[in-house]
Amino acid sequence: MNNPLSAASRYRKELFLSLSSFIVISIIFYSLNSNPVIYIFTGSIWLVVLYFYIGKRRYSDLSDIKKTLRIIASREMELTSNIELDKGLGDIQAELNEMIKKINDDFIYLKKLEQTRREFLGNVSHELKTPIFAIGGYIETLLNGAISDPRVNMHFLQKAYDHTQNLSNLLNDLIDISLIESGQLKMSFRYFNLKNFLAELAEEFNPTISETPIQLVIQPVRKGLQIYGDKTRFRQVMINLLQNAVKYSTEGSIQIIVEENSDDCTIMVKDEGVGIQEDDLSRIFERFYRVDKARSRDVGGTGLGLAIVKHILEAHNSKIEVKSKYGEGSTFFFKLAK
Numbered sequence: 422m423n424n425p426l427s428a429a430s431r432y433r434k435e436l437f438l439s440l441s442s443f444i445v446i447s448i449i450f451y452s453l454n455s456n457p458v459i460y461i462f463t464g465s466i467w468l469v470v471l472y473f474y475i476g477k478r479r480y481s482d483l484s485d486i487k488k489t490l491r492i493i494a495s496r497e498m499e500l501t502s503n504i505e506l507d508k509g510l511g512d513i514q515a516e517l518n519e520m521i522k523k524i525n526d527d528f529i530y531l532k533k534l535e536q537t538r539r540e541f542l543g544n545v546s547h548e549l550k551t552p553i554f555a556i557g558g559y560i561e562t563l564l565n566g567a568i569s570d571p572r573v574n575m576h577f578l579q580k581a582y583d584h585t586q587n588l589s590n591l592l593n594d595l596i597d598i599s600l601i602e603s604g605q606l607k608m609s610f611r612y613f614n615l616k617n618f619l620a621e622l623a624e625e626f627n628p629t630i631s632e633t634p635i636q637l638v639i640q641p642v643r644k645g646l647q648i649y650g651d652k653t654r655f656r657q658v659m660i661n662l663l664q665n666a667v668k669y670s671t672e673g674s675i676q677i678i679v680e681e682n683s684d685d686c687t688i689m690v691k692d693e694g695v696g697i698q699e700d701d702l703s704r705i706f707e708r709f710y711r712v713d714k715a716r717s718r719d720v721g722g723t724g725l726g727l728a729i730v731k732h733i734l735e736a737h738n739s740k741i742e743v744k745s746k747y748g749e750g751s752t753f754f755f756k757l758a759k
Contacts, residue, residue: 552584594725661726670694697745
């Protein structure tokens with residue numbers, strides 16, 4: 422990048438040459454005519470001419486720079502605009518254009534950030550309203566007399582409780598994704614036994630599907646297989662993927678498949694559910710995006726589960742991917758280091 426001081430150096434050189442010329446001409450005049458009055462008169466005229474010449478050029482240059490700074494401050498320029506100054510200000514012009522580019526890049530980033538913030542707040546407020554209004558509705562019904570009716574009071578209380586759980590899940594997911602995206606979520610990486618981990622996971626998850634026609638199947642895993650990662654966050658990834666599979670399945674099996682490679686393992690969660698349409702595949706890892714909004718809310722989805730999966734795996738230097746055929750099911754898969 423050009424040195425912004427080079428233009429100032431050029432101005433000093435120009436002034437030095439002008440003053441040198443003045444001294445040489447003064448010496449010549451003095452040698453030709455020793456009359457000091459003529460010498461002083463001639464020198465004064467030369468200084469006045471020199472002052473206005475240099476002053477006018479510098480004032481014009483400074484006016485261009487001042488105008489440019491006003492444009493930058495008021496953001497009246499197009500994002501691709503470049504500033505053009507006098508040829509003698511090439512270095513300063515380059516610096517100004519570099520500054521304009523940086524300001525424009527920052528401005529575009531801030532606009533995107535603000536748009537994301539607005540969308541996030543809008544989604545959060547919408548998601549919070551659903552369980553809060555439902556809880557309020559059930560409690561109001563109970564207060565209006567249903568609490569004395571044994572045929573419906575427990576039903577309404579259970580519904581209100583379910584929505585409080587949904588609200589709690591949403592708040593926990595919001596906290597998690599905020600910590601992850603801000604880089605404040607601390608990870609504890611270590612080796613752990615994958616076979617034992619999956620056995621514990623199945624023991625924890627099976628009660629949630631015990632009253633459904635869905636079966637969790639874990640394909641054989643080598644007994645001594647160790648993988649490297651944050652065990653707690655990896656559990657969160659697997660629970661979120663399994664819950665997502667249950668939401669969009671009515672029967673059949675959910676399989677956990679492990680393929681061992683030389684340096685890593687490919688871990689797959691495969692379901693036999695409704696599948697995902699092609700148009701939705703590129704967006705399912707966005708916050709609050711739901712393939713089937715009604716189904717997701719009915720089973721207590723927050724719309725943040727897959728987004729959390731994506732961010733946790735990125736922190737493991739991995740990437741969540743999906744293959745799906747609408748009407749036949751989906752397979753989510755990723756790799757973890759051994």
